[in-house]
Amino acid sequence: MTFPQFPHQCTAHFKIHNYSRATPALQEALKDLPRLAALASHETGLPITGEVDIRIMTHNSAKHSMRADTLKRYIPLIGAKNAQRMISQEEKFNKLIYGKGVTVAGTTNPVKKELSLINTSGHHDPELHLKETIFHEMVHIAQQSTTLTHQYQRIAHASTKAAYVSLNRKDARKLNAKANFLRKIIEGQANYLTKKVINEEKITSSLEFINSDRQPKKPTILNTMRYYY
Numbered sequence: 001m002t003f004p005q006f007p008h009q010c011t012a013h014f015k016i017h018n019y020s021r022a023t024p025a026l027q028e029a030l031k032d033l034p035r036l037a038a039l040a041s042h043e044t045g046l047p048i049t050g051e052v053d054i055r056i057m058t059h060n061s062a063k064h065s066m067r068a069d070t071l072k073r074y075i076p077l078i079g080a081k082n083a084q085r086m087i088s089q090e091e092k093f094n095k096l097i098y099g100k101g102v103t104v105a106g107t108t109n110p111v112k113k114e115l116s117l118i119n120t121s122g123h124h125d126p127e128l129h130l131k132e133t134i135f136h137e138m139v140h141i142a143q144q145s146t147t148l149t150h151q152y153q154r155i156a157h158a159s160t161k162a163a164y165v166s167l168n169r170k171d172a173r174k175l176n177a178k179a180n181f182l183r184k185i186i187e188g189q190a191n192y193l194t195k196k197v198i199n200e201e202k203i204t205s206s207l208e209f210i211n212s213d214r215q216p217k218k219p220t221i222l223n224t225m226r227y228y229y
Helices: 024-030 033-044 059-078 080-098 126-143 147-164 169-199
Strands: 013-017 051-057 106-108 114-118
Touching: 013 033, 024 126, 033 126, 033 169, 051 059, 059 080, 059 114, 059 147, 080 147, 106 126, 114 126, 126 169, 147 169
Parallel strands: 013 051, 051 114
Antiparallel strands: 106 114
Protein backbone atom coordinates (compact mmCIF):
# COMPACT_ATOMS: atom_id res chain seq x y z
CA MET A 1 0.00 0.00 0.00
CA THR A 2 1.44 3.38 -1.04
CA PHE A 3 1.04 6.34 1.27
CA PRO A 4 1.49 10.03 0.40
CA GLN A 5 4.89 11.70 0.67
CA PHE A 6 4.36 13.75 3.81
CA PRO A 7 5.49 12.89 7.35
CA HIS A 8 3.09 10.54 9.12
CA GLN A 9 3.00 7.47 11.38
CA CYS A 10 0.30 5.52 9.58
CA THR A 11 1.25 1.93 8.79
CA ALA A 12 -2.29 0.59 9.09
CA HIS A 13 -3.99 -1.72 6.66
CA PHE A 14 -7.73 -1.60 6.13
CA LYS A 15 -10.36 -4.31 5.94
CA ILE A 16 -13.61 -3.13 4.35
CA HIS A 17 -16.74 -5.07 5.31
CA ASN A 18 -19.95 -5.10 3.21
CA TYR A 19 -18.40 -3.07 0.39
CA SER A 20 -21.35 -4.00 -1.85
CA ARG A 21 -23.55 -1.74 0.31
CA ALA A 22 -21.52 1.35 -0.58
CA THR A 23 -23.10 3.96 -2.83
CA PRO A 24 -21.03 5.20 -5.80
CA ALA A 25 -20.16 8.34 -3.81
CA LEU A 26 -18.92 6.26 -0.87
CA GLN A 27 -16.97 3.96 -3.20
CA GLU A 28 -15.22 7.02 -4.60
CA ALA A 29 -14.51 8.35 -1.10
CA LEU A 30 -13.03 4.99 -0.06
CA LYS A 31 -10.44 5.23 -2.85
CA ASP A 32 -8.89 8.04 -0.78
CA LEU A 33 -8.94 6.04 2.47
CA PRO A 34 -5.16 5.39 2.83
CA ARG A 35 -4.32 9.04 2.16
CA LEU A 36 -6.99 10.32 4.56
CA ALA A 37 -5.71 8.01 7.31
CA ALA A 38 -2.13 9.15 6.69
CA LEU A 39 -3.33 12.76 6.72
CA ALA A 40 -5.02 12.21 10.10
CA SER A 41 -1.77 10.77 11.46
CA HIS A 42 0.19 13.69 10.00
CA GLU A 43 -2.12 16.35 11.45
CA THR A 44 -2.32 14.78 14.92
CA GLY A 45 1.28 13.59 15.08
CA LEU A 46 -0.09 10.26 16.32
CA PRO A 47 0.35 6.72 14.94
CA ILE A 48 -2.37 4.68 13.26
CA THR A 49 -1.20 1.08 13.15
CA GLY A 50 -2.45 -2.48 12.77
CA GLU A 51 -5.69 -3.51 11.12
CA VAL A 52 -8.52 -0.98 10.93
CA ASP A 53 -11.97 -2.42 10.21
CA ILE A 54 -14.20 -0.29 7.97
CA ARG A 55 -17.86 -1.31 8.13
CA ILE A 56 -20.33 -0.07 5.50
CA MET A 57 -23.77 0.26 7.06
CA THR A 58 -27.30 1.41 6.41
CA HIS A 59 -28.99 3.76 8.86
CA ASN A 60 -30.88 0.87 10.48
CA SER A 61 -27.92 -1.51 10.71
CA ALA A 62 -25.76 1.26 12.20
CA LYS A 63 -28.34 2.02 14.88
CA HIS A 64 -28.63 -1.68 15.77
CA SER A 65 -24.84 -2.13 15.83
CA MET A 66 -24.26 0.93 18.01
CA ARG A 67 -26.91 -0.23 20.48
CA ALA A 68 -25.42 -3.75 20.62
CA ASP A 69 -21.87 -2.42 21.11
CA THR A 70 -23.02 -0.08 23.89
CA LEU A 71 -24.82 -2.91 25.68
CA LYS A 72 -21.75 -5.13 25.40
CA ARG A 73 -19.58 -2.45 27.01
CA TYR A 74 -21.94 -1.40 29.78
CA ILE A 75 -23.69 -4.60 30.91
CA PRO A 76 -20.58 -5.80 32.82
CA LEU A 77 -20.31 -2.34 34.37
CA ILE A 78 -23.89 -1.57 35.45
CA GLY A 79 -26.01 -4.63 34.60
CA ALA A 80 -28.40 -5.36 31.73
CA LYS A 81 -31.43 -3.49 33.09
CA ASN A 82 -29.49 -0.30 33.79
CA ALA A 83 -27.68 -0.50 30.45
CA GLN A 84 -31.01 -0.76 28.61
CA ARG A 85 -32.36 2.19 30.60
CA MET A 86 -29.28 4.30 29.88
CA ILE A 87 -29.50 3.66 26.12
CA SER A 88 -33.22 4.45 26.04
CA GLN A 89 -32.61 7.76 27.81
CA GLU A 90 -29.83 8.67 25.36
CA GLU A 91 -32.02 7.82 22.36
CA LYS A 92 -34.87 9.96 23.70
CA PHE A 93 -32.47 12.86 24.27
CA ASN A 94 -31.02 12.60 20.75
CA LYS A 95 -34.51 12.52 19.23
CA LEU A 96 -35.56 15.56 21.23
CA ILE A 97 -32.49 17.61 20.33
CA TYR A 98 -31.70 16.46 16.78
CA GLY A 99 -35.03 15.20 15.45
CA LYS A 100 -36.41 11.79 14.58
CA GLY A 101 -34.64 11.34 11.26
CA VAL A 102 -31.17 12.49 12.17
CA THR A 103 -28.20 10.19 11.67
CA VAL A 104 -24.45 10.56 11.72
CA ALA A 105 -22.31 9.68 8.71
CA GLY A 106 -19.71 7.81 10.71
CA THR A 107 -18.71 6.63 14.17
CA THR A 108 -15.68 5.04 15.79
CA ASN A 109 -15.67 2.28 18.35
CA PRO A 110 -13.75 3.70 21.36
CA VAL A 111 -12.07 0.41 22.26
CA LYS A 112 -11.42 -1.01 18.78
CA LYS A 113 -9.79 0.22 15.59
CA GLU A 114 -13.15 0.16 13.88
CA LEU A 115 -14.92 2.78 11.77
CA SER A 116 -18.54 2.50 10.70
CA LEU A 117 -19.54 4.48 7.61
CA ILE A 118 -23.20 5.08 6.89
CA ASN A 119 -24.43 5.50 3.33
CA THR A 120 -25.82 8.99 3.00
CA SER A 121 -26.83 11.00 -0.05
CA GLY A 122 -28.60 13.87 1.70
CA HIS A 123 -25.83 16.38 1.06
CA HIS A 124 -24.88 18.79 -1.71
CA ASP A 125 -21.67 16.79 -2.28
CA PRO A 126 -21.97 13.37 -0.58
CA GLU A 127 -18.48 12.28 -1.72
CA LEU A 128 -16.84 15.28 -0.05
CA HIS A 129 -18.98 14.84 3.07
CA LEU A 130 -17.94 11.18 3.37
CA LYS A 131 -14.25 12.02 2.89
CA GLU A 132 -14.51 14.63 5.65
CA THR A 133 -16.17 12.00 7.84
CA ILE A 134 -13.45 9.41 7.16
CA PHE A 135 -10.73 11.92 8.07
CA HIS A 136 -12.60 13.04 11.21
CA GLU A 137 -13.08 9.48 12.45
CA MET A 138 -9.48 8.56 11.62
CA VAL A 139 -8.43 11.39 13.94
CA HIS A 140 -10.46 9.66 16.66
CA ILE A 141 -8.74 6.34 15.91
CA ALA A 142 -5.37 8.09 16.22
CA GLN A 143 -6.53 9.59 19.54
CA GLN A 144 -7.16 6.11 20.98
CA SER A 145 -3.46 5.83 21.83
CA THR A 146 -3.44 8.99 23.99
CA THR A 147 -3.54 9.32 27.77
CA LEU A 148 -6.35 11.87 27.37
CA THR A 149 -8.65 9.36 25.69
CA HIS A 150 -7.85 6.65 28.25
CA GLN A 151 -8.59 9.14 31.04
CA TYR A 152 -11.89 10.11 29.40
CA GLN A 153 -13.00 6.48 29.11
CA ARG A 154 -12.07 5.75 32.73
CA ILE A 155 -13.94 8.80 34.09
CA ALA A 156 -16.96 8.23 31.82
CA HIS A 157 -17.26 4.66 33.11
CA ALA A 158 -16.92 5.84 36.72
CA SER A 159 -19.63 8.45 36.11
CA THR A 160 -21.99 5.84 34.68
CA LYS A 161 -21.31 3.47 37.57
CA ALA A 162 -21.98 6.23 40.12
CA ALA A 163 -25.27 7.10 38.42
CA TYR A 164 -26.64 3.58 37.98
CA VAL A 165 -24.96 1.36 40.60
CA SER A 166 -23.91 3.31 43.69
CA LEU A 167 -26.68 5.88 43.02
CA ASN A 168 -24.43 8.68 44.27
CA ARG A 169 -25.86 11.62 42.35
CA LYS A 170 -23.29 14.11 43.64
CA ASP A 171 -20.36 11.96 42.51
CA ALA A 172 -22.11 11.18 39.24
CA ARG A 173 -22.57 14.89 38.45
CA LYS A 174 -18.93 15.71 39.23
CA LEU A 175 -17.60 12.80 37.20
CA ASN A 176 -19.97 13.53 34.33
CA ALA A 177 -18.78 17.14 34.21
CA LYS A 178 -15.15 15.95 34.03
CA ALA A 179 -15.98 13.41 31.32
CA ASN A 180 -17.85 16.02 29.26
CA PHE A 181 -14.91 18.42 29.56
CA LEU A 182 -12.49 15.78 28.28
CA ARG A 183 -14.87 14.75 25.50
CA LYS A 184 -15.06 18.37 24.33
CA ILE A 185 -11.26 18.46 24.07
CA ILE A 186 -11.20 15.19 22.11
CA GLU A 187 -14.02 16.23 19.82
CA GLY A 188 -12.70 19.77 19.55
CA GLN A 189 -9.38 18.56 18.15
CA ALA A 190 -11.14 16.39 15.55
CA ASN A 191 -13.46 19.23 14.51
CA TYR A 192 -10.62 21.76 14.37
CA LEU A 193 -8.38 19.52 12.24
CA THR A 194 -11.26 18.62 9.91
CA LYS A 195 -12.00 22.30 9.26
CA LYS A 196 -8.27 22.99 8.87
CA VAL A 197 -7.65 20.40 6.15
CA ILE A 198 -10.83 21.44 4.33
CA ASN A 199 -9.76 25.10 4.34
CA GLU A 200 -6.30 24.06 3.12
CA GLU A 201 -7.99 22.02 0.35
CA LYS A 202 -6.31 18.82 1.47
CA ILE A 203 -9.69 17.11 1.09
CA THR A 204 -11.34 17.60 -2.28
CA SER A 205 -14.08 16.05 -4.39
CA SER A 206 -14.35 14.72 -7.92
CA LEU A 207 -17.65 16.69 -8.20
CA GLU A 208 -19.23 13.67 -9.89
CA PHE A 209 -22.00 13.19 -7.32
CA ILE A 210 -23.25 16.75 -6.77
CA ASN A 211 -26.91 17.01 -5.78
CA SER A 212 -27.87 20.22 -7.57
CA ASP A 213 -31.19 20.39 -5.71
CA ARG A 214 -29.38 20.66 -2.37
CA GLN A 215 -27.43 23.67 -1.23
CA PRO A 216 -24.25 23.33 0.86
CA LYS A 217 -25.09 23.38 4.56
CA LYS A 218 -24.20 26.44 6.55
CA PRO A 219 -22.45 25.50 9.82
CA THR A 220 -24.69 25.55 12.88
CA ILE A 221 -24.22 24.26 16.41
CA LEU A 222 -26.40 21.23 15.65
CA ASN A 223 -25.10 20.10 12.26
CA THR A 224 -21.45 20.46 13.30
CA MET A 225 -21.73 18.47 16.55
CA ARG A 226 -20.50 14.89 16.52
CA TYR A 227 -20.19 12.46 19.35
CA TYR A 228 -17.24 10.27 20.19
CA TYR A 229 -18.64 6.80 20.98
